[in-house]
Amino acid sequence: MRTIVVGAGIVGTSVAHALLARGHDVTLVEGKGVAAGTTSTSYAWINSHKKHPESYHALNYEGLKHWTKTIAPEHPETVQLNGHVEFALDNEHRTTLTQRLERLQSLDYAARWITADEARQLRPVEIPDDALIGFFPWEGHAYPHLLCRLLIAQMQQNPSFSLIVDPATSVSRSEGRVRLQSGTELVADAVVLAVGNETTKLTATAGVELPMIPREVGGAAFGYLAYVQAPGHGLNGPLTSDHLNIRPNGEDALILQALDLDVSADPDKEVPPQIGEEFMRRLRTLLASDAAELDEMRVGHRVIPGDGLTVAGPATDAPDNPLWIAVTHSGVVLGPWLGEALAEEITTGKTNPLFEDFRPSRFSATAQIPAYAAPRKPGDQ
Ligand SMILES: Cc1cc2nc3c(=O)[nH]c(=O)nc-3n(C[C@H](O)[C@H](O)[C@H](O)COP(=O)(O)OP(=O)(O)OC[C@H]3O[C@@H](n4cnc5c(N)ncnc54)[C@H](O)[C@@H]3O)c2cc1C
Incomplete structure (x- = not known):
C-alpha cells in the first residue's frame, strides 16, 4: 500500500516505522521538524499509573510492556526503567x-x-x-525526541520511506483513496493523521469532527517543565513528592514538574521569574547538593482529546475508510505500541478489541463531552 503519515512526533513516527516494517511505502509529512511538537516538551514518565477507566489502563499497560520488551532492548539510550x-x-x-x-x-x-x-x-x-x-x-522515564530521531534515521535507510518537511493544509477522501495537500498534492491508499494539537483543524478539512480540550490558561492544556543542571544528582528514575516531581534528564540534569503551579502556565507569555524560583526552592528541600541551577523554563501543551481518552482508528465507521487518526495524551507511554497496533489494523483489516472504547466516531455532533479535569495532584500527568 502507498501510505502517508502526517506528524513526526512520537505517535506519527511510531506509526510510520510500523507501517514501513510491514512492507508499505511510507511518506512521513511533518510541518516543522522531527519531534517539534509536544514530544520535545514532555515529562515522559513511563507508567500505567492513574489511568481510568480500566480499558484505558489496559492500553497504557500495553504501552508500558512495549517499552520494556521492545524499545528498551533495541534502543536502550531512549529509556530507563528503574522504577x-x-x-x-x-x-x-x-x-x-x-x-x-x-x-x-x-x-x-x-x-x-x-x-x-x-x-x-x-x-x-x-x-x-x-x-x-x-x-x-516497572515504571521509568524516556527520551521520546531521541527515539523519534533514531527511528527516522533507521527508516531513511529504506528506499520505500520518504520524509517531507512541509505542513499539510487539507485532506480529502474519494473512491477509497486520500488526497493530502502539502506543498504538492499527495495521493495514498491510507493516510494516518498524528498531528497532536493540530488534530481538530486538519480533520475538519475532511469533514470529521474531533474536539480537543480547550486551549485555555488555567485549564488542563498547559504545564510548566523546569530544566535544571544538577551535576552528579545520582537519580536513576522518577520521584514524586507532595509538591514536586523530578526525573533525570541525563546524568547531570533534571526535569521538574510542580502541577499545582500549572494554573498560570501560558505558552504566549514569558514564564514569570518567581515560578522558576519556586521550582528551585522546592528542589532544595529534596536535593542535598546546592549545585543545582535552573537552565530553562518551558510551557508544554498537552495533547488531550476532548474526553481525555485516546483516539485511534479509522476516521469514520464506513467500510474501507482510508483516513485514520491517532491522537492521545500519555503519548510517550502509548506511541510506540500504538504505532504497531494501528499499523497492524491498517495492514490486516482485523480490528483490535483493545481499541473498542477509543474510536474517533464516538465524537458525534450531538454527544455530550464530559469536562476533563486539570492534572494538579501527585500521580496526575
Ligand atoms: C507538561 C507535559 C507532561 C507530559 N507528561 C507525560 C508523561 O509523563 N508521560 C506521557 O506518556 N506523556 C506525557 N505527556 C504527553 C505526551 O508528551 C504527548 O501525549 C505526546 O508527546 C504526543 O505526541 P504526538 O506525536 O501525538 O504529538 P506531537 O509531539 O505534538 O507531534 C505532532 C507533530 O505533528 C506536526 N504537525 C502538526 N500539524 C501538522 C500539519 N498540518 N502538517 C504536518 N505536520 C503537522 C507537529 O509539528 C508535530 O511535530 C506530557 C505532556 C506535557 C505537555
Whole structure:
C-alpha cells in the first residue's frame, strides 16, 4: 500500500516505522521538524499509573510492556526503567497514594510499600523517616525526541520511506483513496493523521469532527517543565513528592514538574521569574547538593482529546475508510505500541478489541463531552 503519515512526533513516527516494517511505502509529512511538537516538551514518565477507566489502563499497560520488551532492548539510550518512587507527607497525598497503590495491586500491577531507608537507597534525596512511600518497579522515564530521531534515521535507510518537511493544509477522501495537500498534492491508499494539537483543524478539512480540550490558561492544556543542571544528582528514575516531581534528564540534569503551579502556565507569555524560583526552592528541600541551577523554563501543551481518552482508528465507521487518526495524551507511554497496533489494523483489516472504547466516531455532533479535569495532584500527568 502507498501510505502517508502526517506528524513526526512520537505517535506519527511510531506509526510510520510500523507501517514501513510491514512492507508499505511510507511518506512521513511533518510541518516543522522531527519531534517539534509536544514530544520535545514532555515529562515522559513511563507508567500505567492513574489511568481510568480500566480499558484505558489496559492500553497504557500495553504501552508500558512495549517499552520494556521492545524499545528498551533495541534502543536502550531512549529509556530507563528503574522504577518510580513516590512519597507522601501531607494527609491528602497519603490518602490518594494509598488508593492508587491498592488499586494497582488489585490490577496485578507491580506496586508495593517501602521504608524510608529503602527509598533513600533507590533515590538519594531527603526523604523523612515518617513518609508514606510507594514503589512502582516497572515504571521509568524516556527520551521520546531521541527515539523519534533514531527511528527516522533507521527508516531513511529504506528506499520505500520518504520524509517531507512541509505542513499539510487539507485532506480529502474519494473512491477509497486520500488526497493530502502539502506543498504538492499527495495521493495514498491510507493516510494516518498524528498531528497532536493540530488534530481538530486538519480533520475538519475532511469533514470529521474531533474536539480537543480547550486551549485555555488555567485549564488542563498547559504545564510548566523546569530544566535544571544538577551535576552528579545520582537519580536513576522518577520521584514524586507532595509538591514536586523530578526525573533525570541525563546524568547531570533534571526535569521538574510542580502541577499545582500549572494554573498560570501560558505558552504566549514569558514564564514569570518567581515560578522558576519556586521550582528551585522546592528542589532544595529534596536535593542535598546546592549545585543545582535552573537552565530553562518551558510551557508544554498537552495533547488531550476532548474526553481525555485516546483516539485511534479509522476516521469514520464506513467500510474501507482510508483516513485514520491517532491522537492521545500519555503519548510517550502509548506511541510506540500504538504505532504497531494501528499499523497492524491498517495492514490486516482485523480490528483490535483493545481499541473498542477509543474510536474517533464516538465524537458525534450531538454527544455530550464530559469536562476533563486539570492534572494538579501527585500521580496526575
Ligand atoms: C507538561 C507535559 C507532561 C507530559 N507528561 C507525560 C508523561 O509523563 N508521560 C506521557 O506518556 N506523556 C506525557 N505527556 C504527553 C505526551 O508528551 C504527548 O501525549 C505526546 O508527546 C504526543 O505526541 P504526538 O506525536 O501525538 O504529538 P506531537 O509531539 O505534538 O507531534 C505532532 C507533530 O505533528 C506536526 N504537525 C502538526 N500539524 C501538522 C500539519 N498540518 N502538517 C504536518 N505536520 C503537522 C507537529 O509539528 C508535530 O511535530 C506530557 C505532556 C506535557 C505537555
